[in-house]
Amino acid sequence: MKNGIISLLSLSVLVGISGCNSDSDTIDYGKKASSYLVEIADEVEGIGAREASTPEEAAMGNWLYDTLTGFGYDVEVQPFTYQKGDKLLSSNNYIVEKQGASEKTIVLAAHYDSTGSDHGSLGATDNGAGVAAAVAIAENLMQETLPYTVRILFPGAEENGLNGSLHYVRQALAHNQLDNVIAMINYDTVGGGDYVYVHAAHSDYAEYQSTCEKLGLTESDYNSQTHIRDAMLQASIDVKGEDGKYTVHPAFPGYPEGETGSWSDHAGFACAGIPIAYVEATNFNINGEYGFDGYSQTTNPNAWDCYDAENKTACDRDTESKWGKIWHTELDRLDKLEELFPGRVDQQLSNNVNIVLRLLTTGTYIDEK
Numbered sequence: 001m002k003n004g005i006i007s008l009l010s011l012s013v014l015v016g017i018s019g020c021n022s023d024s025d026t027i028d029y030g031k032k033a034s035s036y037l038v039e040i041a042d043e044v045e046g047i048g049a050r051e052a053s054t055p056e057e058a059a060m061g062n063w064l065y066d067t068l069t070g071f072g073y074d075v076e077v078q079p080f081t082y083q084k085g086d087k088l089l090s091s092n093n094y095i096v097e098k099q100g101a102s103e104k105t106i107v108l109a110a111h112y113d114s115t116g117s118d119h120g121s122l123g124a125t126d127n128g129a130g131v132a133a134a135v136a137i138a139e140n141l142m143q144e145t146l147p148y149t150v151r152i153l154f155p156g157a158e159e160n161g162l163n164g165s166l167h168y169v170r171q172a173l174a175h176n177q178l179d180n181v182i183a184m185i186n187y188d189t190v191g192g193g194d195y196v197y198v199h200a201a202h203s204d205y206a207e208y209q210s211t212c213e214k215l216g217l218t219e220s221d222y223n224s225q226t227h228i229r230d231a232m233l234q235a236s237i238d239v240k241g242e243d244g245k246y247t248v249h250p251a252f253p254g255y256p257e258g259e260t261g262s263w264s265d266h267a268g269f270a271c272a273g274i275p276i277a278y279v280e281a282t283n284f285n286i287n288g289e290y291g292f293d294g295y296s297q298t299t300n301p302n303a304w305d306c307y308d309a310e311n312k313t314a315c316d317r318d319t320e321s322k323w324g325k326i327w328h329t330e331l332d333r334l335d336k337l338e339e340l341f342p343g344r345v346d347q348q349l350s351n352n353v354n355i356v357l358r359l360l361t362t363g364t365y366i367d368e369k
Protein backbone atom coordinates (compact mmCIF):
# COMPACT_ATOMS: atom_id res chain seq x y z
CA MET A 1 0.00 0.00 0.00
CA LYS A 2 2.80 2.36 0.94
CA ASN A 3 4.53 1.78 -2.36
CA GLY A 4 1.29 2.49 -4.14
CA ILE A 5 0.94 5.86 -2.42
CA ILE A 6 4.52 6.83 -3.15
CA SER A 7 4.33 5.94 -6.80
CA LEU A 8 1.05 7.79 -7.19
CA LEU A 9 2.60 10.86 -5.56
CA SER A 10 5.71 10.76 -7.71
CA LEU A 11 3.58 10.26 -10.77
CA SER A 12 1.53 13.35 -10.02
CA VAL A 13 4.75 15.31 -9.46
CA LEU A 14 6.03 14.17 -12.86
CA VAL A 15 2.76 15.07 -14.53
CA GLY A 16 2.89 18.45 -12.81
CA ILE A 17 6.41 19.15 -13.99
CA SER A 18 5.65 18.22 -17.59
CA GLY A 19 2.71 20.58 -17.51
CA CYS A 20 0.31 18.07 -19.07
CA ASN A 21 -2.90 17.01 -17.46
CA SER A 22 -4.41 14.65 -19.97
CA ASP A 23 -5.25 11.11 -18.88
CA SER A 24 -3.11 9.73 -21.67
CA ASP A 25 0.01 10.77 -19.75
CA THR A 26 -0.80 8.23 -17.06
CA ILE A 27 -1.45 5.36 -19.47
CA ASP A 28 1.50 3.16 -20.42
CA TYR A 29 0.89 2.52 -24.12
CA GLY A 30 3.87 0.16 -24.26
CA LYS A 31 2.07 -2.11 -21.79
CA LYS A 32 -1.14 -1.76 -23.76
CA ALA A 33 0.73 -3.03 -26.82
CA SER A 34 1.63 -6.19 -24.87
CA SER A 35 -2.01 -6.84 -24.04
CA TYR A 36 -3.01 -6.27 -27.69
CA LEU A 37 -0.34 -8.75 -28.70
CA VAL A 38 -2.06 -11.43 -26.58
CA GLU A 39 -5.39 -10.63 -28.25
CA ILE A 40 -3.73 -10.99 -31.65
CA ALA A 41 -1.32 -13.89 -31.35
CA ASP A 42 -2.46 -16.14 -28.48
CA GLU A 43 -4.41 -19.04 -29.99
CA VAL A 44 -6.54 -19.48 -26.85
CA GLU A 45 -7.12 -15.91 -25.67
CA GLY A 46 -6.75 -14.33 -29.08
CA ILE A 47 -6.83 -15.00 -32.81
CA GLY A 48 -3.57 -16.94 -33.33
CA ALA A 49 -2.28 -17.77 -36.82
CA ARG A 50 -3.77 -15.66 -39.62
CA GLU A 51 -2.51 -16.80 -42.99
CA ALA A 52 -3.24 -14.44 -45.88
CA SER A 53 -6.74 -14.69 -47.34
CA THR A 54 -8.09 -17.15 -44.77
CA PRO A 55 -11.02 -16.73 -42.35
CA GLU A 56 -8.42 -16.15 -39.60
CA GLU A 57 -6.92 -13.21 -41.50
CA ALA A 58 -10.44 -11.87 -41.92
CA ALA A 59 -11.05 -12.29 -38.17
CA MET A 60 -7.89 -10.30 -37.52
CA GLY A 61 -9.17 -7.61 -39.89
CA ASN A 62 -12.46 -7.47 -38.00
CA TRP A 63 -10.56 -7.15 -34.73
CA LEU A 64 -8.63 -4.20 -36.19
CA TYR A 65 -11.82 -2.59 -37.45
CA ASP A 66 -13.58 -2.93 -34.09
CA THR A 67 -10.58 -1.88 -32.01
CA LEU A 68 -9.74 1.19 -34.10
CA THR A 69 -13.41 2.21 -34.33
CA GLY A 70 -13.53 1.89 -30.54
CA PHE A 71 -10.73 4.48 -30.29
CA GLY A 72 -12.91 6.89 -32.30
CA TYR A 73 -11.39 6.47 -35.78
CA ASP A 74 -13.27 6.30 -39.06
CA VAL A 75 -11.73 3.12 -40.38
CA GLU A 76 -11.33 2.84 -44.14
CA VAL A 77 -11.60 -0.75 -45.36
CA GLN A 78 -9.83 -1.15 -48.69
CA PRO A 79 -10.63 -4.51 -50.33
CA PHE A 80 -8.33 -5.94 -52.99
CA THR A 81 -7.72 -9.10 -54.96
CA TYR A 82 -4.45 -10.61 -56.14
CA GLN A 83 -3.33 -13.53 -58.20
CA LYS A 84 -1.53 -16.41 -56.45
CA GLY A 85 -0.64 -19.16 -58.90
CA ASP A 86 -3.90 -19.95 -60.66
CA LYS A 87 -6.04 -18.57 -57.83
CA LEU A 88 -7.56 -15.13 -57.46
CA LEU A 89 -7.46 -14.35 -53.73
CA SER A 90 -8.89 -11.46 -51.74
CA SER A 91 -7.99 -9.51 -48.61
CA ASN A 92 -8.45 -6.05 -47.08
CA ASN A 93 -6.27 -3.15 -46.03
CA TYR A 94 -7.37 -1.12 -43.00
CA ILE A 95 -6.47 2.57 -42.84
CA VAL A 96 -6.95 5.25 -40.20
CA GLU A 97 -5.77 8.84 -40.14
CA LYS A 98 -5.30 11.45 -37.41
CA GLN A 99 -5.14 14.99 -38.69
CA GLY A 100 -2.18 17.07 -37.60
CA ALA A 101 -1.41 20.79 -37.72
CA SER A 102 0.20 20.20 -41.11
CA GLU A 103 -1.26 18.35 -44.09
CA LYS A 104 2.16 16.77 -44.47
CA THR A 105 1.68 13.13 -43.61
CA ILE A 106 3.69 10.33 -42.04
CA VAL A 107 2.53 6.79 -42.87
CA LEU A 108 3.05 4.00 -40.32
CA ALA A 109 2.38 0.48 -41.63
CA ALA A 110 2.17 -2.97 -40.02
CA HIS A 111 0.93 -6.02 -41.96
CA TYR A 112 -1.60 -8.11 -40.05
CA ASP A 113 -1.37 -11.48 -41.77
CA SER A 114 1.07 -14.17 -40.64
CA THR A 115 2.67 -17.25 -42.18
CA GLY A 116 4.35 -20.50 -41.17
CA SER A 117 1.31 -21.94 -39.36
CA ASP A 118 2.16 -25.33 -40.89
CA HIS A 119 5.40 -25.11 -38.85
CA GLY A 120 3.55 -24.00 -35.72
CA SER A 121 3.99 -20.23 -36.05
CA LEU A 122 1.30 -18.04 -34.54
CA GLY A 123 2.84 -14.88 -35.94
CA ALA A 124 3.56 -13.41 -32.51
CA THR A 125 6.50 -11.30 -33.65
CA ASP A 126 5.86 -11.47 -37.41
CA ASN A 127 3.87 -9.41 -37.34
CA GLY A 128 1.69 -9.50 -34.22
CA ALA A 129 4.27 -7.30 -32.50
CA GLY A 130 4.17 -4.65 -35.23
CA VAL A 131 0.38 -4.59 -35.29
CA ALA A 132 0.11 -4.46 -31.49
CA ALA A 133 2.56 -1.56 -31.34
CA ALA A 134 0.81 0.32 -34.16
CA VAL A 135 -2.58 -0.17 -32.51
CA ALA A 136 -1.29 1.15 -29.17
CA ILE A 137 0.19 4.13 -31.04
CA ALA A 138 -3.13 4.75 -32.84
CA GLU A 139 -4.88 4.72 -29.48
CA ASN A 140 -2.53 7.29 -27.97
CA LEU A 141 -2.55 9.57 -31.02
CA MET A 142 -6.28 10.12 -30.54
CA GLN A 143 -5.39 11.98 -27.33
CA GLU A 144 -2.56 14.05 -28.83
CA THR A 145 -2.17 17.22 -30.84
CA LEU A 146 0.07 16.32 -33.76
CA PRO A 147 2.50 18.43 -35.80
CA TYR A 148 2.05 16.19 -38.87
CA THR A 149 -0.92 14.18 -40.05
CA VAL A 150 -0.43 10.48 -39.29
CA ARG A 151 -1.91 7.73 -41.46
CA ILE A 152 -1.74 4.19 -40.11
CA LEU A 153 -2.01 1.40 -42.65
CA PHE A 154 -2.59 -2.26 -41.82
CA PRO A 155 -1.92 -4.16 -45.07
CA GLY A 156 -3.28 -7.68 -45.60
CA ALA A 157 -1.57 -10.50 -47.47
CA GLU A 158 2.00 -9.26 -47.04
CA GLU A 159 3.50 -12.68 -46.58
CA ASN A 160 2.60 -13.97 -50.03
CA GLY A 161 3.86 -11.02 -52.04
CA LEU A 162 3.42 -7.60 -50.33
CA ASN A 163 -0.06 -7.64 -51.86
CA GLY A 164 -1.81 -5.22 -49.51
CA SER A 165 0.86 -2.54 -49.48
CA LEU A 166 1.39 -2.70 -53.25
CA HIS A 167 -2.36 -2.36 -53.79
CA TYR A 168 -2.40 0.59 -51.39
CA VAL A 169 0.46 2.37 -53.18
CA ARG A 170 -1.08 1.72 -56.60
CA GLN A 171 -4.42 3.20 -55.49
CA ALA A 172 -2.82 6.06 -53.61
CA LEU A 173 -0.74 7.05 -56.64
CA ALA A 174 -3.84 6.95 -58.86
CA HIS A 175 -5.73 9.24 -56.45
CA ASN A 176 -2.85 11.57 -55.50
CA GLN A 177 -2.94 10.33 -51.92
CA LEU A 178 0.83 10.20 -51.60
CA ASP A 179 1.40 13.85 -52.54
CA ASN A 180 1.55 14.98 -48.91
CA VAL A 181 3.36 11.92 -47.59
CA ILE A 182 6.84 12.90 -46.38
CA ALA A 183 7.81 9.64 -44.65
CA MET A 184 6.86 6.01 -44.26
CA ILE A 185 7.70 3.85 -41.24
CA ASN A 186 7.35 0.10 -41.69
CA TYR A 187 6.84 -2.06 -38.62
CA ASP A 188 7.51 -5.68 -39.52
CA THR A 189 8.70 -8.02 -36.75
CA VAL A 190 9.60 -5.28 -34.30
CA GLY A 191 10.33 -7.77 -31.51
CA GLY A 192 11.87 -11.19 -30.91
CA GLY A 193 15.27 -10.86 -32.59
CA ASP A 194 18.49 -10.03 -30.75
CA TYR A 195 18.62 -6.38 -31.86
CA VAL A 196 15.97 -3.91 -32.96
CA TYR A 197 17.22 -2.25 -36.14
CA VAL A 198 16.10 0.71 -38.12
CA HIS A 199 16.97 0.62 -41.82
CA ALA A 200 16.72 2.85 -44.86
CA ALA A 201 15.94 1.54 -48.35
CA HIS A 202 18.83 0.18 -50.40
CA SER A 203 21.04 2.69 -52.21
CA ASP A 204 21.17 0.30 -55.19
CA TYR A 205 17.89 0.55 -57.11
CA ALA A 206 18.47 -2.94 -58.57
CA GLU A 207 17.49 -4.38 -55.16
CA TYR A 208 13.98 -2.89 -55.52
CA GLN A 209 13.58 -2.90 -59.27
CA SER A 210 11.33 -5.96 -59.59
CA THR A 211 8.97 -4.59 -56.92
CA CYS A 212 8.94 -1.13 -58.48
CA GLU A 213 8.14 -2.61 -61.89
CA LYS A 214 5.01 -4.23 -60.44
CA LEU A 215 3.82 -0.67 -59.79
CA GLY A 216 4.90 0.58 -63.21
CA LEU A 217 7.59 2.72 -61.56
CA THR A 218 11.21 3.25 -62.54
CA GLU A 219 14.52 4.28 -61.03
CA SER A 220 13.68 7.97 -61.42
CA ASP A 221 10.72 7.51 -59.02
CA TYR A 222 12.77 5.61 -56.42
CA ASN A 223 13.78 7.13 -53.08
CA SER A 224 16.52 5.72 -50.84
CA GLN A 225 17.12 8.79 -48.69
CA THR A 226 18.24 8.01 -45.15
CA HIS A 227 16.90 10.96 -43.15
CA ILE A 228 13.78 9.19 -41.85
CA ARG A 229 15.94 6.32 -40.57
CA ASP A 230 18.21 8.90 -38.95
CA ALA A 231 15.24 10.72 -37.39
CA MET A 232 14.04 7.44 -35.89
CA LEU A 233 17.54 6.78 -34.56
CA GLN A 234 17.63 10.22 -32.93
CA ALA A 235 14.17 9.74 -31.38
CA SER A 236 15.34 6.38 -30.00
CA ILE A 237 18.40 8.02 -28.42
CA ASP A 238 16.23 10.73 -26.87
CA VAL A 239 13.75 8.21 -25.45
CA LYS A 240 15.98 5.26 -24.51
CA GLY A 241 19.52 6.66 -24.42
CA GLU A 242 22.59 5.15 -26.05
CA ASP A 243 21.94 1.74 -24.46
CA GLY A 244 18.39 1.40 -25.70
CA LYS A 245 18.56 3.09 -29.08
CA TYR A 246 17.75 1.40 -32.39
CA THR A 247 20.65 -0.42 -34.01
CA VAL A 248 21.92 0.58 -37.44
CA HIS A 249 23.69 -2.44 -38.90
CA PRO A 250 27.27 -2.02 -40.15
CA ALA A 251 28.12 -2.69 -43.81
CA PHE A 252 27.95 -6.32 -44.93
CA PRO A 253 28.41 -7.79 -48.43
CA GLY A 254 25.31 -6.77 -50.36
CA TYR A 255 24.00 -4.49 -47.60
CA PRO A 256 25.71 -1.14 -47.08
CA GLU A 257 25.47 0.29 -43.56
CA GLY A 258 21.86 0.75 -42.40
CA GLU A 259 20.28 -0.36 -45.69
CA THR A 260 17.84 -3.18 -46.33
CA GLY A 261 16.20 -5.20 -49.10
CA SER A 262 12.75 -4.99 -50.63
CA TRP A 263 11.09 -7.87 -48.77
CA SER A 264 8.50 -5.98 -46.79
CA ASP A 265 5.84 -3.28 -47.07
CA HIS A 266 8.25 -0.34 -47.19
CA ALA A 267 9.33 -1.39 -50.70
CA GLY A 268 6.35 -0.03 -52.65
CA PHE A 269 6.63 3.31 -50.84
CA ALA A 270 10.34 3.65 -51.64
CA CYS A 271 9.48 2.84 -55.26
CA ALA A 272 6.89 5.63 -55.18
CA GLY A 273 9.45 8.17 -54.00
CA ILE A 274 8.75 8.18 -50.26
CA PRO A 275 11.72 8.07 -47.87
CA ILE A 276 11.28 5.10 -45.52
CA ALA A 277 12.42 3.70 -42.19
CA TYR A 278 11.97 0.00 -41.56
CA VAL A 279 12.07 -1.36 -38.00
CA GLU A 280 12.85 -5.06 -37.54
CA ALA A 281 14.24 -7.19 -34.73
CA THR A 282 16.88 -9.56 -35.99
CA ASN A 283 20.65 -10.14 -35.92
CA PHE A 284 22.66 -8.96 -38.92
CA ASN A 285 25.94 -10.10 -37.30
CA ILE A 286 25.20 -13.75 -38.04
CA ASN A 287 26.56 -15.34 -41.21
CA GLY A 288 23.24 -17.01 -41.97
CA GLU A 289 21.95 -19.35 -44.63
CA TYR A 290 22.54 -16.78 -47.38
CA GLY A 291 25.18 -14.65 -45.70
CA PHE A 292 24.83 -11.52 -43.58
CA ASP A 293 21.30 -10.57 -44.63
CA GLY A 294 19.45 -10.31 -41.32
CA TYR A 295 17.38 -13.45 -41.86
CA SER A 296 18.95 -15.17 -38.84
CA GLN A 297 17.32 -13.44 -35.91
CA THR A 298 19.12 -14.86 -32.91
CA THR A 299 22.15 -16.67 -31.56
CA ASN A 300 19.95 -18.46 -29.01
CA PRO A 301 21.07 -22.14 -29.18
CA ASN A 302 17.45 -23.32 -29.24
CA ALA A 303 17.07 -21.70 -32.65
CA TRP A 304 19.99 -23.64 -34.15
CA ASP A 305 20.87 -27.29 -34.69
CA CYS A 306 24.31 -26.08 -33.62
CA TYR A 307 25.56 -22.48 -33.53
CA ASP A 308 29.27 -21.80 -33.92
CA ALA A 309 29.65 -18.64 -31.85
CA GLU A 310 33.26 -18.05 -32.84
CA ASN A 311 32.52 -17.99 -36.56
CA LYS A 312 29.00 -16.57 -36.11
CA THR A 313 27.39 -19.28 -38.22
CA ALA A 314 26.15 -22.87 -38.20
CA CYS A 315 28.59 -25.53 -36.93
CA ASP A 316 27.87 -27.38 -40.15
CA ARG A 317 26.42 -25.19 -42.89
CA ASP A 318 25.41 -28.21 -44.98
CA THR A 319 23.24 -29.82 -42.33
CA GLU A 320 21.89 -26.75 -40.49
CA SER A 321 18.09 -26.58 -40.72
CA LYS A 322 17.07 -23.81 -38.29
CA TRP A 323 19.48 -20.94 -38.97
CA GLY A 324 18.46 -18.91 -35.93
CA LYS A 325 15.10 -17.99 -37.38
CA ILE A 326 12.10 -17.13 -35.24
CA TRP A 327 9.78 -15.82 -37.93
CA HIS A 328 7.68 -18.38 -39.78
CA THR A 329 8.73 -21.13 -37.31
CA GLU A 330 7.39 -22.88 -34.22
CA LEU A 331 9.33 -20.33 -32.13
CA ASP A 332 7.10 -17.42 -33.23
CA ARG A 333 4.60 -17.90 -30.41
CA LEU A 334 4.28 -15.95 -27.20
CA ASP A 335 4.83 -19.01 -24.97
CA LYS A 336 8.01 -20.07 -26.80
CA LEU A 337 9.36 -16.53 -26.99
CA GLU A 338 8.89 -16.01 -23.26
CA GLU A 339 10.76 -19.27 -22.64
CA LEU A 340 13.65 -18.27 -24.95
CA PHE A 341 13.87 -14.60 -23.98
CA PRO A 342 12.03 -13.79 -20.73
CA GLY A 343 10.67 -10.24 -20.90
CA ARG A 344 12.32 -9.39 -24.21
CA VAL A 345 9.32 -8.99 -26.48
CA ASP A 346 7.42 -6.82 -23.97
CA GLN A 347 10.47 -4.59 -23.57
CA GLN A 348 11.01 -4.26 -27.33
CA LEU A 349 7.33 -3.50 -27.85
CA SER A 350 7.31 -0.85 -25.19
CA ASN A 351 10.47 0.78 -26.57
CA ASN A 352 9.05 0.84 -30.09
CA VAL A 353 5.79 2.40 -28.99
CA ASN A 354 7.49 5.09 -26.93
CA ILE A 355 10.09 5.94 -29.58
CA VAL A 356 7.64 6.26 -32.45
CA LEU A 357 5.16 8.18 -30.31
CA ARG A 358 7.94 10.65 -29.53
CA LEU A 359 8.70 11.04 -33.22
CA LEU A 360 5.06 11.42 -34.27
CA THR A 361 4.13 13.90 -31.54
CA THR A 362 7.24 16.08 -31.90
CA GLY A 363 7.69 18.36 -34.89
CA THR A 364 11.45 18.59 -34.83
CA TYR A 365 12.74 15.15 -35.81
CA ILE A 366 11.87 15.06 -39.46
CA ASP A 367 13.95 17.23 -41.71
CA GLU A 368 11.74 17.51 -44.79
CA LYS A 369 13.82 17.02 -47.87
Ligand SMILES: [Zn+2]
Pocket (backbone or CB within 6 Å): 111, 126, 127, 158, 188, 189
Ligand atom coordinates in the same frame (compact mmCIF):
# COMPACT_ATOMS: atom_id res chain seq x y z
ZN1 LIG B 1 6.37 -9.85 -41.71
